[in-house]
Amino acid sequence: MDASYLDLMMAQQEETFEEAEGGGGVWVVADLSGGQIAPVTLEAIGAARTLADSLGAYVYAVLLGDDVTSLSETLYQAGADGVRLADHPGLARFAVEPYLAVLGPLFEEEQPEIILFGATDVGQALAPRLAQRMGGGLIERVTAVALDESTRAVKATFPVYGGDYFGVVTCPEARPQILTIMAGAFARPFLDEYRKGEPVMLDVEPAEAVVRLLGPAEDYQPPRVPLSEARMVVAGGRQAGSFDAVEDLAEALDAHLAGDRGAWDAGLIAADQIVDVRGVTVSPDVYVAVGIRGDTFHNAAMGDATFIVAIHPDPTAPIFEIADLCVEADPEDVLPALLEALT
Amino acid sequence: MRILVILRRVLDPAGIVAHRRLRRLFINREVYIIQPADECALEAALRIKDAAEAEVVVASGQPEPDDDTLRRGIAMGADRGIYVSGEAFENADEAVVARALEAVIERLGGVDLVLSGATTLDTGQSQLGLRLAEALGWPQIVGAWQLEVAGGEVRAVCRDSEQYIRVEADLPAVVSMASGALKPRYPDGVRLINIYRDEGEVAEALQLWEVDELLTPEELSPVVETLGRDFPPERERGERVEGPSEEAAQVVAEALRQRMRG
Numbered sequence: 001m002d003a004s005y006l007d008l009m010m011a012q013q014e015e016t017f018e019e020a021e022g023g024g025g026v027w028v029v030a031d032l033s034g035g036q037i038a039p040v041t042l043e044a045i046g047a048a049r050t051l052a053d054s055l056g057a058y059v060y061a062v063l064l065g066d067d068v069t070s071l072s073e074t075l076y077q078a079g080a081d082g083v084r085l086a087d088h089p090g091l092a093r094f095a096v097e098p099y100l101a102v103l104g105p106l107f108e109e110e111q112p113e114i115i116l117f118g119a120t121d122v123g124q125a126l127a128p129r130l131a132q133r134m135g136g137g138l139i140e141r142v143t144a145v146a147l148d149e150s151t152r153a154v155k156a157t158f159p160v161y162g163g164d165y166f167g168v169v170t171c172p173e174a175r176p177q178i179l180t181i182m183a184g185a186f187a188r189p190f191l192d193e194y195r196k197g198e199p200v201m202l203d204v205e206p207a208e209a210v211v212r213l214l215g216p217a218e219d220y221q222p223p224r225v226p227l228s229e230a231r232m233v234v235a236g237g238r239q240a241g242s243f244d245a246v247e248d249l250a251e252a253l254d255a256h257l258a259g260d261r262g263a264w265d266a267g268l269i270a271a272d273q274i275v276d277v278r279g280v281t282v283s284p285d286v287y288v289a290v291g292i293r294g295d296t297f298h299n300a301a302m303g304d305a306t307f308i309v310a311i312h313p314d315p316t317a318p319i320f321e322i323a324d325l326c327v328e329a330d331p332e333d334v335l336p337a338l339l340e341a342l343t
Numbered sequence: 344m345r346i347l348v349i350l351r352r353v354l355d356p357a358g359i360v361a362h363r364r365l366r367r368l369f370i371n372r373e374v375y376i377i378q379p380a381d382e383c384a385l386e387a388a389l390r391i392k393d394a395a396e397a398e399v400v401v402a403s404g405q406p407e408p409d410d411d412t413l414r415r416g417i418a419m420g421a422d423r424g425i426y427v428s429g430e431a432f433e434n435a436d437e438a439v440v441a442r443a444l445e446a447v448i449e450r451l452g453g454v455d456l457v458l459s460g461a462t463t464l465d466t467g468q469s470q471l472g473l474r475l476a477e478a479l480g481w482p483q484i485v486g487a488w489q490l491e492v493a494g495g496e497v498r499a500v501c502r503d504s505e506q507y508i509r510v511e512a513d514l515p516a517v518v519s520m521a522s523g524a525l526k527p528r529y530p531d532g533v534r535l536i537n538i539y540r541d542e543g544e545v546a547e548a549l550q551l552w553e554v555d556e557l558l559t560p561e562e563l564s565p566v567v568e569t570l571g572r573d574f575p576p577e578r579e580r581g582e583r584v585e586g587p588s589e590e591a592a593q594v595v596a597e598a599l600r601q602r603m604r605g
Contacts, residue, residue: 096483121504125485128473132441137566138474141467157573160465165361165368166573167466174566184601210482214509217500222488222507223523232603253599286602307602309595310581323581325598327591337592342599 026052027112027176029103030063030075031120037063037071039188040118042078044181046189047145048116049079051154054147057113058082062106063199064099066092072199077191083199090206093213094122100129101207107134112176114154119180131178137171138178143185154179162285163306227273230256233284233305235275238262239291239312241332246290249335252342258282260298277301291331294319311335344397344492346388347448348421349404349459349471351378352412356464366574377412380460380522387490387520388458389420389528395492398422402447404459404471406435410549414538417548418530425451429554436565439558441474446557448479454515456497461486461519469519476517483517484510488524 026048031038041061048059061080063072065087072083086102099122107115107130115130117123119141131138144157148170154177157166171177227233232255236246240263250257259269261276275282277297283304290311292298295318302308303322310323313330320326327334358372377385381404388399401416402425403409413424427443435443448454457479459472469485476483487499488507498511499518537543554563584591 121485124469125473125483128470129477129483131470132438132474132477135566137436137438138470139567140470155570158466160467160572161356161359161361163575164356164359165575168570168573169567170570171566172568211484211510211512214498214511217489217507217509220489220500220507223526225523229523253603286599288599307598308581309598311595320581320583324578325584325595326581327584327595329588329591333588334592334595337589338595341592341596 024111024113025058025060026055026114026116027107027110028059028061028075028080028116029123029126030061030071031118031122032065032068032071033120037074037078038118038120038183040120040181040183042074042188042191043183043186044116044118045075045078045080047181047186048114049189051114051145051147052081054149055113055152060084060110060112062086062103064091064102066090069199073196074191076195076197077193078189079192079195081197083197084202085199086202086204088204088206090204094125095209095211096125096129097207097209099126100133102202102204103130104133106202107176113152115176115178117178117180119182123180127178127180131176134176135174136176136178137174138180139169139171140180142179142181145179153177158182162283225256227256227258227275227280228282230282230284232256232286233258233275233282233302234288234290235259235292235302236263236268236290237292237312238266239293239314239331240268241291241330241335243268245331245335245339248339249288249290249342252339253286253288255286255288256284260292260295262292275301289319289323290335292319293317294322344391344395344456345451345454346391346397346399346456346458347444347451347454348381348385348388348399348401348416349444349457349475350381350385350401350412350416351403351405351460351463352376352407352409353378353464361574363574363577366572368572375409375411377415378460378463380462380464380520382460382527383522383525384458384460384518384520385416385419385421386525386527387487387518388456390525391456391490391492392420397492400425400451400454402444403427404440404444406432406440408433410551413549415530415535417538417545418532418535419528420531420534422548424549426549426551427554427557428551431560431563432554434565435563436567437468437471437474438566439563441471441478442562443554443557444471444475445478447552450552450557456492456514457481457517458490459517459519461521464522472517472519479515479517481515481517482512483519484512485519486521487518488521490518490520 058081061075139156234250235258287305308323352375355374489500
């Protein structure tokens with residue numbers, strides 16, 4: 001059997017879809033990032049596919065923008081059964097009113113059961129307004145969904161205090177149920193290039209944006225985020241070897257530079273950069289400990305970090321007991337390769 | 344000019360522990376703070392008041408009975424506090440609170456600017472202010488870092504992906520402030536004592552409005568129902584990265600890149 005025969009077989013199985021009449025369905029409002037369909041949108045289509053398969057419904061994607069018609073292919077490949085396109089120069093830059101002028105009447109007519117947005121700036125700006133307009137329920141920043149098949153209500157899980165624990169909520173009666181989903185929380189679907197379809201073009205009456213853009217604020221300096229509220233921290237200790245490499249790593253990750261008490265004793269960091277119970281307590285998303293042994297006072301001041309990477313030559317260092325990723329090696333060997341891999 | 348600031352409270356995260364193995368939330372110190380983003384919104388309103396003639400009204404934006412947040416807001420410099428309360432309000436979700444605030448605005452005789460925090464510290468919700476904007480049909484500016492009002496317009500600095508941009512909108516408008524945008528001022532000590540004693544210039548600054556008088560029972564039924572809490576899996580002992588340094592570096596770089604994306 002040669003490859004051309006295989007191709008022929010696959011082509012014969014090319015799927016075509018007939019769209020259901022009479023509304024309902026699971027809808028995904030697509031987001032663009034860098035001129036492409038945003039990864040979170042593909043993940044949303046994956047989640048919508050699972051929900052729709054349990055409900056016996058169709059998945060529709062809506063894409064708004066300027067010169068975006070060619071991108072509809074990706075939406076079909078990811079699992080959408082139908083695509084609605086609003087392609088208009090007036091939609092090139094995101095603004096609430098022009099986008100709502102397209103989505104509002106569309107959803108009013110289609111009466112979706114579930115609408116998914118990405119929890120991006122665009123999704124977070126549009127979803128509450130649509131929920132209010134349509135009398136629907138809105139659950140924000142969702143990381144997991146489950147379906148109650150008897151009521152067709154989605155049970156959605158969202159992180160509280162940045163993921164310390166989760167809240168579980170549902171919209172028992174209100175429809176549509178609108179969800180904004182977190183990037184990276186759902187699996188990205190396989191792009192099946194044999195899935196194809198013809199997108200439906202929407203009429204666009206460009207509305208005026210009521211919030212006017214004046215231009216970039218080049219002279220604006222945002223307030224400095226203190227170390228205690230940093231989302232990303234790179235900390236060095238006495239075993240870090242060259243401290244310049246630690247500083248380079250902090251810069252490469254756009255992270256706050258810190259250290260333990262030992263680094264301060266050695267004069268490598270300032271007093272307000274000491275991560276210690278007696279210094280600064282941090283709870284970042286990512287904490288990279290380079291050459292820090294991790295005494296009790298240090299570990300207690302950073303143990304709340306969501307993800308801890310530890311690089312230390314001593315396998316018995318206490319930092320390894322709380323780290324998520326442990327590298328037993330000399331930082332001087334690891335850091336140059338790490339810096340190279342990150343840039 | 345009248346500015347309405349929505350204030351909500353949140354449990355101080357330093358006082359709670361989410362125990363993953365027991366799947367329970369332990370509240371060691373029940374201390375409530377003003378939502379940091381809401382506090383920024385109040386600070387922005389007070390700065391507008393400092394620069395020009397304005398009346399700052401704070402109103403509660405959450406169903407839990409709590410007037411301490413509003414008293415603190417008045418001590419910081421707000422002129423009035425509207426404390427919406429009632430038994431029927433206790434199960435309220437954002438949709439109901441937005442309706443209640445709409446009714447508050449109507450009863451106040453209109454406001455020119457509504458300020459709130461962009462996201463809550465705990466649940467990460469940002470829908471309240473935007474639902475209100477839709478209900479009122481006003482423009483919304485989301486996640487402002489700097490705010491000024493001049494000539495019937497509001498101007499703000501916002502973040503647009505990697506850069507900061509300036510935007511403007513006509514009043515009335517709804518603006519949500521980013522958390523950490525401004526450094527909130529300390530409450531005035533004398534005002535703080537007087538607001539609890541109901542004395543001095545802040546006497547009767549805090550008013551209690553019954554929610555039953557603002558909304559009908561149908562309007563008070565929540566859309567979203569809370570089912571409970573879930574906890575992440577227990578933290579496992581760290582994954583040891585074996586192999587030579589170059590390979591270990593690759594593994595670390597990939598893990599970091601994944602975290603940065605999320």
